[in-house]
Amino acid sequence: MAVIVFDQVCFTYSPKSPFHSDALKGVDLSFSSTDFLALVGHTGSGKSTIIEHLNALLVPTSGEVRIGEYISSSNKKRRSKKLGYLRRKVGLVFQFSENQLFEDTLIKDVMFGPRNFGDSPEAAHLKAVEALGEVGLPEEYYERSPFELSGGERRRAAIAGVLAVGPKLLVLDEPTSGLDPEGAREMMDLFKKIHERGTGIVLVTHDMDIVLGYAKKVAVVDNGKIAMTGTPAEVFSKDLKPYGLEKPLVYQTIDILNAHGYSLSYQYENLDDLAKAIKEGKKQ
């Protein structure tokens, strides 16, 4: 089990240029490679910048990130050399991952990762077929160009491309946006299954109901820093307005009712339980 540590990480895009932008301003965060961690925060808070440090796509401007043995540091002397090894262990699905498809057929695109890491064409094909099945893309699509897929189908293809490599840490930047509601649920169930097989998950999402339903740990990102960490229940019981966040709808409902004389706790996980508690509360 590897530990992942962000130690006072600052990151500046285009330093010393007119487009200079301080995206991270001292991120401290640690989690284990078997966690299911959700990163939440308003648009522009720094979530994507944080996770792009996890496979050293971005290197800290100051501070360092340690991913198990691998060190990604502003100090060149401390920096690890085995980038290929890291890229194989950490699979990153980008926010607009559907733009990253570039082979001329879907199947070749998903085979690219395994091939790149040294698999034979046959082995890569097997892995691609399995991954495509898991994300729900049927065989009829294999020979199509990625440009001939719908937005949601392209997103599934991009996720399959990362799954086919079999990463130890799976980093997902808003993976369900663009999926239909049932598709989003199926995809999250797939990530849950992958997590139960021992793969760590880092998930960026705006969907707080997904955070509540799937994540074991939450980090709130605000203005380039980690503002708070805790279990979903701990984080959602706090006031999240200062961070520009909304609570899951169940929590919002409880807050509204409590403001009108109810005294409901946050413990209900399904709507039938909540409805019963509302009925109780209404009588009093």
Next chain:
Amino acid sequence: MDHRLIVRAKDLTFGYRKGEKALRNVSFELNQGRYLVILGHNGSGKSTLARILTGLLPLQGGELELFGEVPTKENGASLTRRIGIVFQNPDNQFVASSVEEDIAFGLENLALPREEMVRKVREAAKMVGMEEFLNKAPENLSGGQKQRVALAGVLAMEPDLLILDEATSMLDPKGKREVYKAIDGLRQTHPSLSLISITHDVEEALHADRVIVLSDGLKAMDGTPDEIFSKKEELKRLRLYPPFVYRLSSALKKLGIDIVPEGDLERSLSPLWR
């Protein structure tokens, strides 16, 4: 004026490949000032429909009228100029090196006086909360910020019909709310603006005048949000869930408690304390 037909689509049919249909006999009408939401599973044909309406794909079968006219070679461009579309993916939509220029891009062909152009760009940027980013490079923005810039560029053109193809999918809930508020405001000040929003967000669909659900290229449902979201079983077959208030409402109904689901959560819940 009030009930002018903005879109009349009859039996629209389209296939990208021989023997396969992405859209099959889809018919609907949109009146001026109305807000239509289109839902449907991935690959159900929503973007295909949007591309046909905006002339990006040719009409293969069926009839189409826009603003009361049949699009032809001659008038096609002037009709589609009245339609603003924001696509699913903002990355492919940037053309300029700063946010300001990017928002101004469409306006540039209109030969407006410089001050008016600047004013319109600022107004549009303000509507989507991006006025502080005018000097930034679009490619340096976060995903949600990019979507807002793309939207501002289209709003600046003051279209008569606005089509959003998952244009808010990358925004945080607050950002979404701001954009919907901006659009709401726009509909108040420009009551003639008609809106088609393609989305997977059933919570957004609650605010529409009308909802159409596509499935495998066919129109599977068509009605008011309330008509659509009361049909739990049918929605499930179409890979959809009812919005949260409808789910809560049916849990409460089992216990004999009635609420009236609508777009505003607090108002929906108000029978519980009155």
